[in-house]
Amino acid sequence: MTAEPFVVVGGDAAGLSAASKCKREAPDREVVVFEKGPWVSYAHCGTPYFVKGEIDALTDLLSLSPDEVDERGIDLRREHEVTGIDTSERTVAVRDADGDRRDQPYGDLLVATGGHALTAPVDGTGLPGVFSLHGMDDAAAIRAALEPAGEATVESLGGGDFLDPGVLEPYADWAPPETVAIVGGGYVGVEMAEAFTAHGLDVHLFQRGEHVLGPFGEAVGERVDAELRDRGVTLHLGETVERLVGDERVERLECAGGTALDVDLALVGVGVRPNVGLVADTPVELGDSGAVAVDDYGRTSVDGVYAAGDCAEARHAVTGAFDWVPLGLTANRAGRAIGQTVAGDPKPTGDIAGTAVVKAFDQEAGRTGLVDRERCEAAGFDPVSETVTDSSRSSYYPGAAETVVTLTADRETGRLLGGTVVGTDRAAVRIDTVATALEGDMTVAEVENLDLAYAPPFSPVWDPVLTAAKVLHGSLDD
Amino acid sequence: MTAEPFVVVGGDAAGLSAASKCKREAPDREVVVFEKGPWVSYAHCGTPYFVKGEIDALTDLLSLSPDEVDERGIDLRREHEVTGIDTSERTVAVRDADGDRRDQPYGDLLVATGGHALTAPVDGTGLPGVFSLHGMDDAAAIRAALEPAGEATVESLGGGDFLDPGVLEPYADWAPPETVAIVGGGYVGVEMAEAFTAHGLDVHLFQRGEHVLGPFGEAVGERVDAELRDRGVTLHLGETVERLVGDERVERLECAGGTALDVDLALVGVGVRPNVGLVADTPVELGDSGAVAVDDYGRTSVDGVYAAGDCAEARHAVTGAFDWVPLGLTANRAGRAIGQTVAGDPKPTGDIAGTAVVKAFDQEAGRTGLVDRERCEAAGFDPVSETVTDSSRSSYYPGAAETVVTLTADRETGRLLGGTVVGTDRAAVRIDTVATALEGDMTVAEVENLDLAYAPPFSPVWDPVLTAAKVLHGSLDD
Structure with missing residues (x-):
């Protein structure tokens, strides 16, 4: 193999997933990852629980140590900041911790620079505390x-x-x-x-x-x-x-x-914004969202340059358009697919549905797809929504708790557009049923007839998602 | 309205769902339900938890009281056994608690006679205790x-x-x-x-x-x-x-x-067997399973006669063939659809996927679709299975527990055929993701790319179902 290296900018979810997959599929390919900070492969989403004190050590949040990355044959350079890309020469400019600079040639390049927390328009955010x-x-x-x-x-x-x-x-x-x-x-x-x-x-x-x-x-x-x-x-x-x-x-x-x-x-x-400064002076195009525009394989507008994770767009399963939804699974999955593509076996990065869950004390909340009228209408749909409050288990079974499900569908076609779930008893996992139905392009009538699991400790006969579909289907017929 | 009554045999899940829906959609239609015992609308699946002592009163297991059935305008006759059907005269023979007999005419008839527990081939099951x-x-x-x-x-x-x-x-x-x-x-x-x-x-x-x-x-x-x-x-x-x-x-x-x-x-x-004695001497045909054969609307081979619940077959979402899987949701859903059909607005009863969950102390187990080689092969598939053991939450998050997922797919097409899940932490609800994917006719590659929910308290970045799909997809490519 004399191919130029696969160079990755950013050593977190998307970057290291891509590097690992490429190295596994094409062990002879040189893979270099530049990470500007000391940390790699850390779980952003776990940090609130570290602050809470529920997780003892920061290092518990690392899914891979630098040594493990090394063992995979990846050339990982921490404290190395990529400061520029020359897409015609196919090189990146790199500055190390000592301030030394060099140019690194690439055959394929993945921009996985992530996002940053927004503070504007609040003044005074530079104050200590x-x-x-x-x-x-x-x-x-x-x-x-x-x-x-x-x-x-x-x-x-x-x-x-x-x-x-x-x-x-x-x-x-x-x-x-x-x-x-x-x-x-x-x-x-x-x-x-x-x-x-x-x-x-x-x-x-x-x-x-x-x-x-x-x-x-x-x-x-x-x-x-x-x-x-x-x-x-x-x-x-x-x-x-x-x-x-x-x-x-x-x-x-x-x-x-x-x-x-x-x-x-x-x-x-x-809020969060994509880190796109690195491509600002290159021909790599941004999408309407302000994140890097990509195709279904994570390819940017420039040959040999890919983007994934919180800095890049992805195709939305419901609208079919590219959108920016910075989430952990999206980053991991797109990175992994790009690693495989770069290794010579092209693989789509997959649609996104904007599926997300969050814990708020004992409440579990989930969402997927389009859940607000404005976004539905902007995508050309005529949305109808219904919200039901149902039991998480058979109502006579101990531990049954209120579960609130909202589903939204298009009036004309009956197509499911999105949904939310909230409750204290296994509510979060139920959003996956809705997300799967969304990605299967199901109508509300099809969702209503899904053969979901029933046993008194886990669900009423009609799962709350089915009840919501039943009610929404009724509204569509009106 | 001078239509003959809608007569229902059996006052549990399928029967009362049908009666209620028909009465709601066509309030003028006379609806008569015959139930041979004293109980109606009870939750079979809750009885083990009553025996356990977790549910205080038997009546807690009733979803509807006879009074509530009456309030819906349904003519409910408990302690009335239907002993025969004359399909050419469109009447059923009924015997009440006093032994008095009469013939009841019907316009439409629903056979919802349920199932019974098998004891053969064990001898001595008649003994006290x-x-x-x-x-x-x-x-x-x-x-x-x-x-x-x-x-x-x-x-x-x-x-x-x-x-x-x-x-x-x-x-x-x-x-x-x-x-x-x-x-x-x-x-x-x-x-x-x-x-x-x-x-x-x-x-x-x-x-x-x-x-x-x-x-x-x-x-x-x-x-x-x-x-x-x-x-x-x-x-x-x-x-x-x-x-x-x-x-x-x-x-x-x-x-x-x-x-x-x-x-x-x-x-x-x-085991359980369908109660089909009532139709034995009628032209109503049975399927290969021994349960009553029906079409996608729950219609039997005889005009005006429907069957639903544990006595009837239903179409299997994976094989496309009719099969017998006696489960609570199937009964409720088919009954409800037949009630709507009888009221003049035909509605399919919906496919089944054989989705089931069971609690075994702290383990939660789920299954859906085809999970054994023999059944897959009989349906014309070449099954490939993979089992993964993964974490129910981010591994660093308190409460993370092992979750075992098995997925099976067809080698040639990659189509998902079935799956199982077992574990102690929200494992049961995860089978619904697999069931929904099955009913969406998804391939394993599509399942692998589902945008499922991730947050450390609820799931690792790759949900165990996604990890299983990833591994199985890899095996299919080998």
């Missing part, structure tokens, strides 16, 4: 800020060889917070409300919309609002946070309408 | 036999106006058992092992095959075997029980190979 949660260093810093001054060490946080002690330094002489504000009621906001509450803090969550978890629709939002309140979280709904102010550290939060709160710590989770 | 579990009276009798002599009353068992005190009489002066034998390791056997264990009994389960839960395949069987043993149940696998012997009550169980055991009580759960 204001955090985002995007990556392992953020998680370590927040834990250090919660613990008594100086108690958090690389060792106590399980940082292994990866955590830079400098991340913890600001908290060596830091008074732990009593009141914390969370700005934004998305996944991160809701998960962190649980995490902060576990530390006994007075937790305030500020959300611009009427409910938390906007992308999960109203039925889920209402129930999760109630759960958060039941657990002592103070919700400030319909509030737009304008600025965080303070002298040496954050002291106060101020909203557009005049609401203000004295706080000791703030977590800003108002 | 030998039980089947098929219906509410059986459940009441077993509970009475477990309790101290004379303690069980209609009131203590929550029998309401339905339980005949005569059912409890034999146990008024009855020594409660210490050692019980369960003959048969199907659903009922496994569920009853849990129920008897909860009463502190020495429980022995005899099963002809190598593992319990044969229709769930080996991977499930092995794990449930282990669970039963861990919970103190003595398994006698590969044993064929020949007879139960005793003088005044059962005293001893004897197997073909010579194994014998002194027992105080025996539960025989070796």
Whole structure:
């Protein structure tokens, strides 16, 4: 083999899945992965539970250690930042930890640069005591800020060889917070409300919309609002946070309408954006979403250049159009498919349905597909929705709990467009039934007739998803 | 409306679903339901949990009371046995509790006579202390036999106006058992092992095959075997029980190979058969399974005569052929569809996939579709199977438990044929993903690319079902 190397920019889910799969399928191919930080292959989605204290060590969140990556025959370069791509020469410019620069030729290139937490338009997010949660260093810093001054060490946080002690330094002489504000009621906001509450803090969550978890629709939002309140979280709904102010550290939060709160710590989770700076000066095109445009094989507009994970688009199973939904499985799956394609056996990266689940204390919430009227109409559908509240088990069986299912379908064709589920008893896993039906292009009538499992400890005779389909099918016929 | 009545034989899941739907869609239509016993609309599948003591009252298992049936405008006649059908005159012969007989004309007729527990070829099943579990009276009798002599009353068992005190009489002066034998390791056997264990009994389960839960395949069987043993149940696998012997009550169980055991009580759960005696002397045809043959609308070979529930066949989603799989959802769904059809708006009863779940102490097991080689080959497929053991949640998240998934596909087409799931953490609900994929005629490659939900508390990045599909897809390519 004299093919130029397969070069991967980014050592997390998409990047290492691609590198591993390529190396397994084409062991002679040289595979080089550049990661600008110290961490590789870490579980973003696990970080709130590390902050909560439910997971002991940061390194528990690593699915692969650098040694394991080495054992796979991958040339992994941590602390190496790729600063530019020359698509005509097929090289990337790399700067290592010492600041030395070199050009690395590639045969195929995967851009897997991920995303970053948005803080705009909130002012004052640079103040000490204001955090985002995007990556392992953020998680370590927040834990250090919660613990008594100086108690958090690389060792106590399980940082292994990866955590830079400098991340913890600001908290060596830091008074732990009593009141914390969370700005934004998305996944991160809701998960962190649980995490902060576990530390006994007075937790305030500020959300611009009427409910938390906007992308999960109203039925889920209402129930999760109630759960958060039941657990002592103070919700400030319909509030737009304008600025965080303070002298040496954050002291106060101020909203557009005049609401203000004295706080000791703030977590800003108002969104994520794709990291596309690396391709800005290249012919690699972006999609309408602002993420890198790709085809069904993860190929960008430039020959030999692929993109996957939180920096790239993917095709949506319901709309058929390319969309940007940054989620862990999407990144892993697309990376793996691209690794196989690059190894010579082309494989599609797969559709996405925007399937997501989140835990809010004891409530489990799931969503998939299109769940709001605007998005359905924009995609050319005439949406009809129904929400049912049903039992998670036979109503006479101990542990039966309310399960709320919303399904949405197109009036004319009856095609299922999306759905949500929320409840305390195995609710999250039920969204997979809806996601599978979506990807099977099923109509509501077909969903209503699915032969799902029934036994009193696990489901009523008609699973809540079937009951929702039955009711929605009835509405479509009206 | 002068149409002759819609007559239903059997007042349980299929029968009352049909009656209710017909009455709702066509309120002027006369609907008459004949039920030979005192109970209507009861949850068969809940009876093991009543015996266990987890459900207080028998009447908790009723989804509808006779009064509620009346309120729907249905003419319900309990203790009325239909003894014959004259399909040319369109009448049924009915005998009431007093032995009086009359002919009831019908416009449409639904045969929803259910099934019965098989006891053959075990000898001695008529002895006192030998039980089947098929219906509410059986459940009441077993509970009475477990309790101290004379303690069980209609009131203590929550029998309401339905339980005949005569059912409890034999146990008024009855020594409660210490050692019980369960003959048969199907659903009922496994569920009853849990129920008897909860009463502190020495429980022995005899099963002809190598593992319990044969229709769930080996991977499930092995794990449930282990669970039963861990919970103190003595398994006698590969044993064929020949007879139960005793003088005044059962005293001893004897197997073909010579194994014998002194027992105080025996539960025989070796299978169920359709109740088709009512149509034996009519032109209504039976299918190869021995159950009533129907079309996609539940119509039998005789005009105006329908069949649904445990006495009838249904079309299998994988084979496309009609098959007999007596399960609760199938009965409810087919009954409801027939009610709508009879009311003038024809609706298919829906395919079945043989989806089933069962609880065995803390293990949850599910199955759907074709899971054994013989059945796949008989249906013209070349089956390939893979079994994976994966984590139910991110491996670092508390509560993660082993989940074993087996998927089977056709080698040539890659089409998914069936699957099983077993584990302690939300395993049962995961079978619905497989069932939905089956009914969507998906290939393993499509299943591998499903956008299922991921969050650390609920699933690893690749759900165990996806991992199984990934591995199976790999095998198909070999």
